[in-house]
Amino acid sequence: MERESLEMDVVFVGAGPANLSSALHLARLIAEHDAAIGNGAREGRPLGDIQIAVIEKGATIGSHILSGAVMDPRGLAELIPDFVEQGAPLESPVNEDHFLYLTKKHAIRSPITPPPLKNHGYYIVSLNRLTAWLGEKCEEAGVNIFPEFPGADLLYDENDRVIGVRTGDKGIDKEGKQRANFEPGVDLLAKVTILGEGVRGSLTKKLVRRLGLDEGREPQVYSLGVKELWELPDDRYPVGRVTHTLGFPSDQWTYGGGWIYGMQNRVVNLGYVTGLDYRDPLIDPHAEFQRFKTHPFLAKLLSGGKMIRYGAKAIAAGGLHAMPRMFADGVLIVGDSAGFLNAARLKGIHSAIKSGMLAAQTIFEALLSDDFSAATLGTFETRVKESWITPELRRYRNFHAAFRHGRWLGMANAGLQYITGGRAWGILDRDHQEAGHEAMQKLSAYGYNGDASAQRYPELRFDGQLTFNKVTDVYHAAVSHDEDQPAHLHVLDTNICATRCAEEYGNPCQRFCPAAVYEMVDVAQTASVNPDGTETPRRQLQINFSNCVHCKTCDIMDPYQIINWVTPEGGGGPEYKGM
Numbered sequence: 290m291e292r293e294s295l296e297m298d299v300v301f302v303g304a305g306p307a308n309l310s311s312a313l314h315l316a317r318l319i320a321e322h323d324a325a326i327g328n329g330a331r332e333g334r335p336l337g338d339i340q341i342a343v344i345e346k347g348a349t350i351g352s353h354i355l356s357g358a359v360m361d362p363r364g365l366a367e368l369i370p371d372f373v374e375q376g377a378p379l380e381s382p383v384n385e386d387h388f389l390y391l392t393k394k395h396a397i398r399s400p401i402t403p404p405p406l407k408n409h410g411y412y413i414v415s416l417n418r419l420t421a422w423l424g425e426k427c428e429e430a431g432v433n434i435f436p437e438f439p440g441a442d443l444l445y446d447e448n449d450r451v452i453g454v455r456t457g458d459k460g461i462d463k464e465g466k467q468r469a470n471f472e473p474g475v476d477l478l479a480k481v482t483i484l485g486e487g488v489r490g491s492l493t494k495k496l497v498r499r500l501g502l503d504e505g506r507e508p509q510v511y512s513l514g515v516k517e518l519w520e521l522p523d524d525r526y527p528v529g530r531v532t533h534t535l536g537f538p539s540d541q542w543t544y545g546g547g548w549i550y551g552m553q554n555r556v557v558n559l560g561y562v563t564g565l566d567y568r569d570p571l572i573d574p575h576a577e578f579q580r581f582k583t584h585p586f587l588a589k590l591l592s593g594g595k596m597i598r599y600g601a602k603a604i605a606a607g608g609l610h611a612m613p614r615m616f617a618d619g620v621l622i623v624g625d626s627a628g629f630l631n632a633a634r635l636k637g638i639h640s641a642i643k644s645g646m647l648a649a650q651t652i653f654e655a656l657l658s659d660d661f662s663a664a665t666l667g668t669f670e671t672r673v674k675e676s677w678i679t680p681e682l683r684r685y686r687n688f689h690a691a692f693r694h695g696r697w698l699g700m701a702n703a704g705l706q707y708i709t710g711g712r713a714w715g716i717l718d719r720d721h722q723e724a725g726h727e728a729m730q731k732l733s734a735y736g737y738n739g740d741a742s743a744q745r746y747p748e749l750r751f752d753g754q755l756t757f758n759k760v761t762d763v764y765h766a767a768v769s770h771d772e773d774q775p776a777h778l779h780v781l782d783t784n785i786c787a788t789r790c791a792e793e794y795g796n797p798c799q800r801f802c803p804a805a806v807y808e809m810v811d812v813a814q815t816a817s818v819n820p821d822g823t824e825t826p827r828r829q830l831q832i833n834f835s836n837c838v839h840c841k842t843c844d845i846m847d848p849y850q851i852i853n854w855v856t857p858e859g860g861g862g863p864e865y866k867g868m
């Protein structure tokens with residue numbers, strides 16, 4: 290197949306805060322440098338017309354961005370010191386911090402807010418709006434931005450040096466044949482490619498495996514945040530109020546917590562985080578969130594209100610020990626793709642921005658020396674180590690791992706870590722952090738006696754007022770994918786689904802996916818025996834890929850690790866507005 294090749298200098302994959310900050314900072318460094326040479330203030334050669342491109346799989350910049358979000362402004366203030374005056378879309382400064390412990394019936398307000406959750410001086414933002422604004426700033430600075438262009442594959446030379454990215458083909462039908470509107474993806478060639486794909490990046494995953502960038506590091510662990518926006522009938526929850534909760538509905542072996550943020554126009558933004566290292570195979574993070582809302586405190590807050598938006602996305606929670614090497618020949622990894630998020634604070638925007646800026650400085654020097662080798666790009670990690678990011682992450686480096694020992698020991702450890710600068714005590718230190726899916730137990734081991742019809746939420750009803758089923762929620766994520774394309778969720782061995790997985794785990798994909806993508810359906814009344822002696826099971830996996838909200842949970846949580854999330858045709862996915 291003939292493919293067009295376009296020569297760029299620098300290509301960013303993913304238009305999130307990390308990459309947009311990086312592209313903007315780089316464009317400015319180059320412009321300042323050339324101007325300084327032009328007016329004699331600096332010696333050297335001008336860099337001239339450096340072509341910077343950002344590709345994004347979403348239909349618009351920001352459409353796939355979902356966050357909380359309370360933003361620590363430290364990163365943004367370094368990138369754009371007068372961001373307030375320049376009209377950054379901020380919902381509100383944080384005016385109040387509340388921390389609640391929820392029992393089944395009561396909400397107990399803690400007299401003190403745990404230090405990581407103190408948000409004085411921070412802002413409540415809609416990250417998808419803020420990202421769109423950063424995209425405009427990039428365009429003003431001369432960066433080329435291409436929405437609807439998913440990065441489908443990295444391009445390598447014969448020495449495994451990354452030389453660019455291939456964008457996804459358009460117009461392939463569900464049988465894999467070319468349609469009338471077929472357009473092959475483009476090879477964007479670059480001196481350096483920056484992966485800022487957010488959590489569990491599909492290209493990042495392949496790169497890390499291919500080059501062994503995670504050697505000697507702990508496996509990344511994840512959580513899943515499920516979120517809704519609600520319009521309230523009155524001012525009962527003030528704009529600028531931030532509430533975090535612990536306790537109900539999570540059991541003490543499941544990492545989890547809730548948030549409620551007051552936004553403008555009587556909108557509250559609430560969500561629930563469930564650790565994707567849960568043990569009970571019947572846990573359903575979407576159902577956990579729905580249960581969260583049935584707590585009397587939440588039910589009262591939301592009564593008379595209307596749910597207006599839904600979304601879900603994974604969070605990389607492993608911290609410092611789980612970060613891969615972030616450079617190789619011709620490539621850098623920034624933001625959530627590299628695991629810069631601080632899980633104890635549930636904050637990653639500030640460090641995503643900062644990591645992007647540090648990458649920009651690295652690329653700027655590489656452009657000056659015309660050297661894009663790992664040796665030069667490796668100075669990115671030195672910059673990260675010398676910046677404020679590393680002390681922050683060091684302080685919380687053992688935060689998540691300790692929750693494997695249950696909520697109370699996890700909390701005690703979190704407190705101790707804070708006092709001991711991240712050390713905590715030996716026994717709960719970061720011993721053998723396992724990949725999250727390994728924590729999931731089989732139905733027989735977890736006490737369901739292997740009963741695949743067992744239920745964890747027998748009392749949960751979706752009433753369409755306070756609680757919603759997944760299909761209704763997905764409608765509020767405004768998801769769309771052209772249905773006549775191959776599924777972008779590759780299940781590498783579907784034979785396991787109706788046999789081993791059904792018996793061992795009760796097909797947990799139906800539960801951990803927050804968008805009803807995976808469904809076991811009856812295809813016959815009984816299993817049938819084929820002429821070759823193999824059996825066609827009674828049930829089969831159906832993949833409703835057009836529901837997918839791109840949260841990446843299936844790629845992370847499948848117990849057999851046989852689900853591979855790849856980018857669908859450009860522009861498909863959720864349309865997160867105000868999230």
Ligand SMILES: Cc1cc2nc3c(=O)[nH]c(=O)nc-3n(C[C@H](O)[C@H](O)[C@H](O)COP(=O)(O)OP(=O)(O)OC[C@H]3O[C@@H](n4cnc5c(N)ncnc54)[C@H](O)[C@@H]3O)c2cc1C
Binds near residue numbers: 304438439
């Ligand atoms: C539920 C939830 C709550 C959070 N709450 C907070 C909070 O309150 N405060 C805070 O500071 N942080 C919070 N975070 C974390 C914060 O949102 C992230 O740390 C931050 O968004 C990371 O920025 P990023 O640029 O690395 O990635 P992202 O914001 O994820 O952006 C990545 C972009 O890359 C695109 N992309 C991915 N793959 C490809 C590809 N192959 N080709 C083209 N485009 C691609 C995606 O569509 C997306 O637009 C929260 C996260 C979640 C999920």
